[in-house]
Amino acid sequence: MADRIDTTRLQEMARAYTASAVLYTALDVGLFSQVSAGCRTEEALVAATGLRSVDVDRLVSCALSLRLLDWEGDELHNAPDVEAYLVQGKDRYAGPWMMFTRPDVSGWFQMTEKMRAPASTKLGMYDELTVESARKYHQATSSIGFGAARRFVRSVDLSSRKHLLDLGGGSGAYSITCVEQFDGLSATVLDLPPVVVATQEYIKDAGVEDRVRTVGADFTEGEFPSPVDVVVMASNLPIYNAEVIAGVVARAFRALEPGGEMHLIGEMLDNDRRGPVDAAMWGMNELVCGSEGRAHTRGECEGYFSSAGFVDVEVTDFVAGTLARCVGKKP
Ligand SMILES: C[S@@+](CC[C@H](N)C(=O)[O-])C[C@H]1O[C@@H](n2cnc3c(N)ncnc32)[C@H](O)[C@@H]1O
Numbered sequence: 001m002a003d004r005i006d007t008t009r010l011q012e013m014a015r016a017y018t019a020s021a022v023l024y025t026a027l028d029v030g031l032f033s034q035v036s037a038g039c040r041t042e043e044a045l046v047a048a049t050g051l052r053s054v055d056v057d058r059l060v061s062c063a064l065s066l067r068l069l070d071w072e073g074d075e076l077h078n079a080p081d082v083e084a085y086l087v088q089g090k091d092r093y094a095g096p097w098m099m100f101t102r103p104d105v106s107g108w109f110q111m112t113e114k115m116r117a118p119a120s121t122k123l124g125m126y127d128e129l130t131v132e133s134a135r136k137y138h139q140a141t142s143s144i145g146f147g148a149a150r151r152f153v154r155s156v157d158l159s160s161r162k163h164l165l166d167l168g169g170g171s172g173a174y175s176i177t178c179v180e181q182f183d184g185l186s187a188t189v190l191d192l193p194p195v196v197v198a199t200q201e202y203i204k205d206a207g208v209e210d211r212v213r214t215v216g217a218d219f220t221e222g223e224f225p226s227p228v229d230v231v232v233m234a235s236n237l238p239i240y241n242a243e244v245i246a247g248v249v250a251r252a253f254r255a256l257e258p259g260g261e262m263h264l265i266g267e268m269l270d271n272d273r274r275g276p277v278d279a280a281m282w283g284m285n286e287l288v289c290g291s292e293g294r295a296h297t298r299g300e301c302e303g304y305f306s307s308a309g310f311v312d313v314e315v316t317d318f319v320a321g322t323l324a325r326c327v328g329k330k331p
Pocket of ligand 1: 123140142144146167172219
């Protein structure tokens with residue numbers, strides 16, 4: 001007998017924006033920070049936030065049903081990921097990243113119009129970067145980027161490598177973390193000219209100015225600093241189309257010494273494109289932001305590497321369900 005069907009899943013999807021909106025408001029009013037600080041009841045939350053009790057009741061019901069909060073007896077507690085990443089002042093606070101795409105909300109709801117009257121450029125949202133907007137952007141990316149970079153150095157051994165080229169390195173999260181982890185390594189962060197001003201501030205804060213330098217350039221054009229023995233490109237894959245990514249990978253191959261390696265970390269679709277949803281959505285984000293980018297499959301990424309001349313090419317999970325890592329070696 002065929003599975004019974006109903007409209008539940010479709011109705012949830014039609015109103016999935018409600019979950020984003022609740023998360024934004026919970027962060028606006030400091031719900032999770034207050035709970036972490038000891039406001040374990042709705043009365044205490046009313047006193048701490050100054051909101052009406054009916055609105056605290058509404059917000060807490062949403063947060064409980066979204067598994068952002070939970071009960072321990074009569075007391076409210078943050079879910080473990082909420083406690084780690086959404087409590088202001090904690091080391092791993094990722095609020096700036098969670099809020100970063102909030103200004104894009106209205107653009108997502110103009111998707112139909114954007115498809116019918118498309119307007120795109122190669123660099124999309126990066127066309128109009130200023131030093132100030134780059135600083136704000138990387139306050140957000142660094143709140144998750146350094147965690148990703150720590151994961152990278154746990155999974156990839158660069159102890160025999162000498163020089164890392166970090167394409168679109170942003171805050172320098174990967175370069176800084178890699179030189180801190182591997183003694184003999186130095187690094188070059190290549191990013192757009194307004195961005196590297198912000199990058200230098202992160203490098204200075206980390207005290208690694210002697211080992212990480214920056215180059216202000218557009219990685220879609222020109223040859224790369226050379227020679228290097230590792231290239232990393234992280235979290236900018238869907239911004240560009242196949243032609244641009246294949247070109248970047250080919251120029252990275254040329255910049256590498258024989259025996260060198262490249263790592264491309266990004267949101268990649270499974271080869272049948274049935275997921276992860278997040279990878280598909282980052283591709284769609286490029287319609288919203290006005291670039292020519294799209295979501296790439298794991299197989300396509302392997303193809304860019306093999307066509308450039310890399311061998312031992314493989315894609316593995318980096319953060320399961322979100323990020324994958326394509327690696328290849330230059331013979
Ligand atoms: C989402 S951030 C990722 C930053 C860093 N790789 C990380 O994982 O934390 C994407 C970065 O790619 C850079 N980028 C995008 N297009 C670029 C281009 N054409 N040339 C150089 N950098 C670029 C952006 O300026 C930004 O810093």
